[in-house]
Amino acid sequence: MFKVGITGGIGSGKSTICHFFSLLGIPVFYADLEAKRIINESSVVRSKMILHFGKDIYQKNQTIDRKKLAGIIFNSPLLLQKVNAIVHPEVRNYFFDWCNKQRSPYIIHEAAILFESGFYQIMDFNMLVTAPEEDRIARVMKRDQRSMQEIKERIAKQWPDEEKRKLADYIIKNDNQELILPVLIELDQKFRKHG
Numbered sequence: 001m002f003k004v005g006i007t008g009g010i011g012s013g014k015s016t017i018c019h020f021f022s023l024l025g026i027p028v029f030y031a032d033l034e035a036k037r038i039i040n041e042s043s044v045v046r047s048k049m050i051l052h053f054g055k056d057i058y059q060k061n062q063t064i065d066r067k068k069l070a071g072i073i074f075n076s077p078l079l080l081q082k083v084n085a086i087v088h089p090e091v092r093n094y095f096f097d098w099c100n101k102q103r104s105p106y107i108i109h110e111a112a113i114l115f116e117s118g119f120y121q122i123m124d125f126n127m128l129v130t131a132p133e134e135d136r137i138a139r140v141m142k143r144d145q146r147s148m149q150e151i152k153e154r155i156a157k158q159w160p161d162e163e164k165r166k167l168a169d170y171i172i173k174n175d176n177q178e179l180i181l182p183v184l185i186e187l188d189q190k191f192r193k194h195g
Contacts, residue, residue: 005120007115009155011138017184027108048086127168128168
């Protein structure tokens, strides 16, 4: 199975690009959504999270207390690494199981931290979606009803595009200057040949 990784900073438009591939019938694995599901549903992850962060990291309804977790990890790279070390192996296992069930020439793996997590290394091809920061901020403010300051803080926590470019096989500029559709159709044809 030919695996294509897609990443980009918050508000870059990677989800829109993934939606285009799904319209072509290509299965898309949304790693961030799966991580959120796994942190709530996996007994392995739950026991490790409770061991490291205490029982009250989960709410009475057995779902992770996202506010509490965010408060713990937001300013601590070490604790964020600990959470990732608990969750990422389970996401990886689920991804391989998911891949084995797909009947497609290739699959798309979308993740905000594809490069940071090292997940890009198991992909056959990696794409980076970029956009000007002001466009990204405007998109996220509209989508998430967040303040400009909150969004800038999140952007500051992510790897800069300059770092991601070094690891990407292809860069899609989502800057409203170039047509993206012909590029995506060409990439789809290329990936199908590998599949």
